[in-house]
Amino acid sequence: MKFSCIVQNVLGRFPLLRPLVGLISFLFMCFNVLFWAGGLHIIAIGFLFPRRFNESKVNETCNQCFAGWIRTSYWWFNKVLGVEWQFDDGMKRDSASWHLSIANHQSWVDVFIILSQLEGRVVPPRVFMKQALFWIPLIGTATRIMGFPFMKRHSKEKLIKRPELAGEDLETTRRSCKRFAKTPNTVLSFVEGTRYTERKHRQQSSPYGRLLKPKAGGIGFVLKAMPGKFEDIIDINVVYPHKQNSFWDLLCGRLAAAKVSVRNIAIPAFLKEPDTDPLGRDREAFFSWFNQYWYEKDRRLDAEIKTWEQELAREKRSQTRESSAMK
Secondary structure (H helix, E strand, O other): OHHHHHHHHHHHOOOOHHHHHHHHHHHHHHHHHHHHHHHHHHHHHHHOOOOHHHHHHHHHHHHHHHHHHHHHHHHHHHHOOOOOEOOOOOOOOOOOOOOOEEEOOOOOOOHHHHHHHEEEOOOOEEOOOOOHHHHOOOOHHHHHHOOOEEEEOOOHHHHHHHHHHHHHHHHHHHHHHHHHHOOEEEEEOOOOOOOOOOOHOOOOOOOOOOOOOOOHHHHHHHHHHHHOOOOEEEEEEEEEOOOOOOOOHHHOOOOOEEEEEEEEOOOHHHHHHOOOOOOOOOOHOOOOOOOHHHHHHHHHHHHHHHHHHHHHEEEHHHHHHHHEEEE
16 A cells, blocks of 8 residues: 555544644655755855856756756655646647746645646746745745746836836846847746635636736736747636645645646737737737637636536545445
8 A cells, every 4th residue: 555545544543643644745845955955055166167068057056956846846746645637748848948927826736736737848947926025044045046037016006106106017028038049948827916815816817717917027028028839828717626735735635636738829929929029019919819718718627627626526425325335
């Protein structure tokens, strides 16, 4: 019997042990971050001596550390906690091209699921991060070393008082993309800008059934800073079987299932032109295209959720009938 099965059987009989398992999992994740982030800081010394260390080799080694962290994290979730995420095996492998990936966002767990889906298929992705996350010990500096773009969110009131701040994120993205442009890379963006909750959905009066309103400006920044690099969007939907999908639920072994679907969305030709300006003269066309894509993503996500709910309901009825027959 697998160790993960033993763990799940014990937790099923003694659910009060779940917080203890969560604590052990948390400690393992902390050690895992310290190990790989510590290695990244050592590797980063190579950037200080560009004449002695080839930058592409340093970047490649950083990617290997990133991939190592993803694999060891998934190893714990799968082999110890019994997680069985359903990945989309039909996703094509291409680590020789630039990729722009967009995903829905419901929980911190999304990050681990999506990274596990992409690992080994494309270059480990760089994620748009909030500026405040830079101050997380080791993680902030490690992601900076790997070239993650950090974004500052300014309120409308502040932008009215200081309109010059509107260009800050564009400059940040341009600086980050200088490294991206040298070798193939993957950019991952959670366009909703925050985790989806029903409360946020109501507050926004979102016209989408399963998604929040998109903040597509970051995507426009990337397309403007790297014109012609991206052929299409790797569109990712993550679906959970129930609403208990927090990171703590995962660490405690309660979140054993999730489903991923991947498809490729063609980027319009006008957004690949060298002089494309999605936030300027091409703004209207860009947002029109993106909003149509977002409506389609929402429709597909809704269909995927309903289909899986029906499958789970059938499985539950079948298990109930089998249990009744055994009695």
